[in-house]
Amino acid sequence: MRSILFLEEGRPPVSMHSLQQNCRTLHRAANAEEVKSLISVADAAVMHVTVERMQDWQSTIAGMRRLPTLWLCSENAVPNELEFGFTLDGVLFSSMNTLEMGVALKWGQRVFQQRKRWAEEREQLLQRIDERKWIDQAKAVLCEIKGISEAEAYDFLRKQAMNERKRIGDIAASIVKVYQLIHG
Template sequence: MLQYFLLINDSNVLEMGEKKVNSTSNFIETLNTIGYRVQSITTQNIIEKKVLNPIDAVILRVRISDLFQWTQKIISIKDVPLIWWCDSYTSDNDECKLNLGIDGMIFPQMEPAKLHWCFQLSANHHQLKTQWKKERQQLLFKLEERKWIEQAKGIISKMKNIPEAEAYDFLRKQAMNDRKRLADVAISIVKVHQLLNE
């Protein structure tokens, strides 16, 4: 559950005058009233780990042209749900981009119940995205291991003049005897083979 937000305001938007745009202070007051805590800074502030440590999510009130850059900057420090504040000043062009790096979007005139739903959906989207990233990394890791095993099988098969199925059994037995992972034994074999062939 998201509780503590960091609101990053584009300093250029704020310079246009709060009367022209929906007031940040009114929005923060609304969030505080419905049980959320908000810390507000401008884009001129330096974003550090200590600023993001207690934060559950970040609301970005920045122009759409700067949004992806900001999402990348924040994610490099802390991976939290990112929510874009969309109004006439932040969506300053008609270009609709799909890859903005955000988990949700809010509009300053949203009612409290809709803000709750938006924050819940943003948290869920972020959780799914994080899970997909982990699964992708695991699949890439397994694929890389598989490549080493296939190379080692080919080397053993050629050196011992045996079929690849037997080479795989040999590799597996060697890993069991050495009490090592199959991929680690395969990597050692391929690297030694490359070293000897240089």
């Protein structure tokens, strides 16, 4: 990792040697203003905050920029319940040596990329479902107005989309919206 943003809010300082050895630059921040000024150059964020403040900080950082987010946990601060209620890409411990810290950081980066890919796939699937709804509604409208079968209605939508060089879902949404405007 090239650059790590280390957030240390009101916690006793910990040894940064292992973390420092796993990046070119370690930027330290103690508050939201400092985080905001440094987040654009960071490849990951490591938070050394209490469990109670974790969700607030995770939301603050995610609102500024999406990047791998890890928690540097003090061994005496490990929560009994592992369902935190927020998203972390990894957990680090100050007792980790340089190699262990490096593996944990790489794992956190991998988890982040996987989570990002899943979110993108989810968004695409939701768009396809929405598009499918518009197409089904448009087919029903075309069947009613033109007196054609569903297959013919779909062919009409497909040809119209090709002629206008638009997505079939956009053509279908336009047809349904106009129909609702006229008959609504």
